[in-house]
Amino acid sequence: xxxxxxxxxxxxxxxxxxxxxxxxxxxxxxxxxxxxxxxxxxxxxxxxxxxxxxxxxxxxxxxxxxxxxxxxxxxxxxxxxxxxxxxxxxxxxxxxxxxxxxxxxxxxxxxxxxxxxxxxxxxxxxxxxxxxxxxxxxxxxxxxxxxxxxxxxxxxxxxxxxxxxxxxxxxxxxxxxxxxxxxxxxxxxxxxxxx
Numbered sequence: 375x376x377x378x379x380x381x382x383x384x385x386x387x388x389x390x391x392x393x394x395x396x397x398x399x400x401x402x403x404x405x406x407x408x409x410x411x412x413x414x415x416x417x418x419x420x421x422x423x424x425x426x427x428x429x430x431x432x433x434x435x436x437x438x439x440x441x442x443x444x445x446x447x448x449x450x451x452x453x454x455x456x457x458x459x460x461x462x463x464x465x466x467x468x469x470x471x472x473x474x475x476x477x478x479x480x481x482x483x484x485x486x487x488x489x490x491x492x493x494x495x496x497x498x499x500x501x502x503x504x505x506x507x508x509x510x511x512x513x514x515x516x517x518x519x520x521x522x523x524x525x526x527x528x529x530x531x532x533x534x535x536x537x538x539x540x541x542x543x544x545x546x547x548x549x550x551x552x553x554x555x556x557x558x559x560x561x562x563x564x565x566x567x568x569x
Contacts, residue, residue, distance in 0.1 A: 384506050390553045392513035394470040397546030402472035404432070406510060407545065411475075413506045417498035425492040426499045429444040429476035429531050431468065440468040442530055443519070443542075450521040464519070471544040474504070477516070481536035496540050503543060516541050 411428055419425065431439045444465035448456065468474050479496045481489065500516055507514035510567050518541040521527065 376562050385391040385505055387555075388552070389479055389504050389508045390555055391515055392548050392550065392553065393515050394467040394544045394546065395470075396548060396550045397470050397513055397537070397544075398549035400472075400547040401543050402512060402547065407432075407473050407475070409510075410503045410506045410545070414499040417495055419495040419498075420491040421487045423482050423487050425479045425482070425487075425490065426496045427446070427480045427533075427537070429478065431474045431476070432472065433488060436468040436471065436474060439474055440465040443468070446521055446524065446526050446530075447519065450524050450526065453492045467517070467544060471546045473545045475543040475545065476531055477541045477543055478533060479538045479540055480529060480534065481538075485536075492540070493540065500541070500543060511547070511552075513544075513546050515544040517544065518542075 407430060411430075413424060414428070415424065417426070444461045447461050447464050477496060477500055481492060502516045504516070521529050522539045522541065527533075527536065528535075531539055533539065
């Protein structure tokens with residue numbers, strides 16, 4: 375074997391979502407975020423388009439991001455769907471994190487590669503980020519509020535007209551015991567075809 379598969383499997387099966395409300399005050403260092411991103415860019419990418427783009431918010435930029443998210447939620451949400459508690463959560467979550475990474479997809483001008491392929495490549499990059507968090511013992515949370523495809527978000531993140539923000543990835547140290555998880559056995563989700 376080229377690598378220790380039991381260790382790789384352990385990292386994969388121990389990956390967990392940990393919410394920003396469960397983060398401690400201990401700060402993640404910039405060098406750690408750089409490693410998350412360096413591992414992210416080794417995700418598979420059809421046509422080697424490498425469509426992922428990252429906008430990293432740290433320190434005082436986290437307060438500004440929280441204010442922007444709350445304001446955008448309020449302006450993009452119909453009054454009958456608006457929830458003050460959600461607005462407050464969006465405002466406070468970035469402040470609970472050491473860093474928030476806006477996960478973006480840059481669409482190629484030629485659009486030779488399908489959009490779903492580009493989205494899948496970025497999602498694979500996020501999995502690399504999350505697995506690296508697990509290896510570090512860092513908490514990670516991939517958030518995808520509905521309003522991320524709004525023009526306000528595109529303008530704030532300086533995205534092109536065909537680009538997308540596919541989520542916000544919150545990073546911090548956990549203040550809780552590492553969560554346990556479970557999955558259905560592969561028998562529930564797999565069909566074998568031999569002829």
